[in-house]
Amino acid sequence: MVEGFPWESALAVLGLTVPVIAALWEFALVGRKRLGYRVQMDTTATDAAHSPHAGVLERMQRENTALRDPSFVLLRIQNSGWTLIDAGDYVARDDDPVGIRVTFPGRRVAGMVVTELSHDYLGPCFDGAAGLSCSDGMIELPKVPLNRGAHYKVLAALERDQDFTQDQPFPDPVIVAGVKGGVRGGKIKKTESHTFASKPVMVLIAFLVAVAAAQSFTTFTRDDAVAAPLDCAKGTLILSGSTAFEPVVRQAAKQYVKTCPDARIPLSDDSFKGSVAGLNSLAAAGKKTKIKEDAGLGDRLAFTDGPKSDGRPQLLPRPVALSLFTLVVNKDTGVQDLSLRQVRDLYAGKITNWRQVHGNDVPVRLVSRSPGSGTRTTLVRQVLDGKQPMGVTVEDCAALDGEEPGRCEVGDTATLLNTVASTPGALGHSEVGAAAAHDDLQQVRIDGYPATLEGADEGAYPYWQTEFAYTYGEPPADSLAAGFLRYLANEVGKDILRSHGHRPCSELEKPLLCRPS
Template identity: 30%
Template sequence: MKSKKIYLGLVALSLLGIGLSACGSKKENADASTGKVTVVGSTALQPLVEAAAEDFQKDNSGINVTVQGGGSGTGLSQVAAGAVEIGNSDIFAEQKDGLDASQLTDHKVAVVGMVPVVNPDVHLKELTMTQLKEIFTGKITNWQEVGGPDEAITVINRAQGSGTRATFEANVLAGAEAVTAQEQDSSGTVQKIVATTPGAISYLAFSYLTDDVQALVIDGIEPTDENVTTNDWKIWSYEHMYTKGKASGATKKFLDYMNSDAVQKNLVGKLGYISINEMKVEKDAHNQLTNP
């Protein structure tokens, strides 16, 4: 009789284990189809992620994806602190001071070209890289010095912590100190200020170019997608979406969608980005080509 009770007890425990396992599987499935994903960071990447999130949620109504700007520095800091699921960045996590990049997982979703832009009243379409550097370091202060009108140059910079600024300075200033100038947190705000400020110059991701500003040719090289893919146009960066540790659940599902054909072969080009699959070169966190 005693052995029978023990046997029945073992059967019950076995059934309970199967039930718990089944519940666990349901929970994992639910985690992948429901939940909230908060994405914060790079304003250069923001338009692509917002558009992708909108399309993604049409087929994944149980997942709410919230996308915010704030700059690459903010995105990296917040994801490292566990405050958000994804931190968007135009720079590698290794490039941000005071951050343990080993805790973060990099998901590259696109490439963005960046280009200097001026107010159309400047009536210039081309500069040399040396001239561009001297403008942003304060050595050239009037457009007349580079073949433009007799008009003071108004430099508009991105704020410290901006990945767009870090990319621009790494490729243009090459370690020189930028001139003290007006700083803005948002790519969209920079675009509007340059478009409405006589004599203004700044820089924008290709995805923010409009007819209201004049993009500049540098050293005879056009700012085109094709020239970015070969590194002939050198002002570009990867668009990173970082997670703290390995992505899982709804977060992984959204990141998988970002690398799907629906995004890479459609939205990426449509919104002014370059698919990571089209790049003919690679570069590392030290801005060095690793596959020239």
């Protein structure tokens, strides 16, 4: 290769230029005005002699005389270009009503009929029209106006000419016609029915494949380093916060590191301990670093279910997504729907057995997240009308057995779901995506409404929250924290959010508020 020559750019320009030229040639020039035909059937009655019902074909007559070796041809005449073909576009004298002439070497025309009109309005063009006739060796068709894609078919019954040898195959029909302004003299062109693509298209595809292969070759063989995407940054990013939002953050971090090999995002089992714990960790890191008042940390982010509480003015929020939460129960409860009043009474300890809400005779066991959980805070604020659940009765959820109701608390979403699934009569709460992955649990509707974004938008479903990413101060634009936030807002990040049942804030009516409309 010539050193310094921009081969990749040249190949990219070539790969773009050729399809554009091909498209202009096909649609603007060659295909602008085109009259086409297709022989869809050409068969003799003797070809079907093996059929028990073919005899009537062989006995076809003309003026009480049996046809010699009768045969049938079905022609399709069509406008295969991109503009109208009018009656005045046919190449013929003005006083000649005939637009197309069809002959059948070696055969005589016994009869014909025009059939299968693409549009009913073509019918009058053939009803008693001048220019439509058939003689012994020729079919004449009138100058039919054809819109783009319009067509009609001609079925001809033929017999072998006396001078044509019987054991000799018949030549193809000869169609003579032309249109003014068409390419290659405007001559009528034989078209083909392709199951995949025509030869020119296949050649174009092969060319584009070759260009793509050449681009790949130059990419893998060049000596200079590949430039990183715009949002990539070097360094280490520490993530913490919501356990409900943890699956989204983990997947996004994994994809980001694949895209940006100079970035490190270490994630351990203790990285996510809850929304408040994440904010505490972020605030502590900021104070320890002692950065300037107008600066911010570029290596830390905390994710929370809902906004922070009052105080901590250094922590700045960025709305990321609208999240849905759901109530979940052990399947032995026999419950799939609860009213908002019943939910509040359950968490207040007023309902202690599922039979009180028309479920099974099983004690109610409440499995909740620990204080500081955004999922729990959202439950209290959005569903329980600001009232905290009944007090904890056991420190260890494994002690929720026997015939007594009770409540326990766990530290993360995964533990809560597993505990509800294994504890008879258990009721818990979770992010929808995580709950949906548990086949052993039953999601509970609230007032008949399931956990859907549409229900939240209509104000019918109450258990939802905005997911926030918090930074300590304003992170530098070229920092890893800023780059990862931009990554979550681009198409890849939004795809990850959607795959977990969240709605990206940018898709809502008011993205900055990131709330149901």
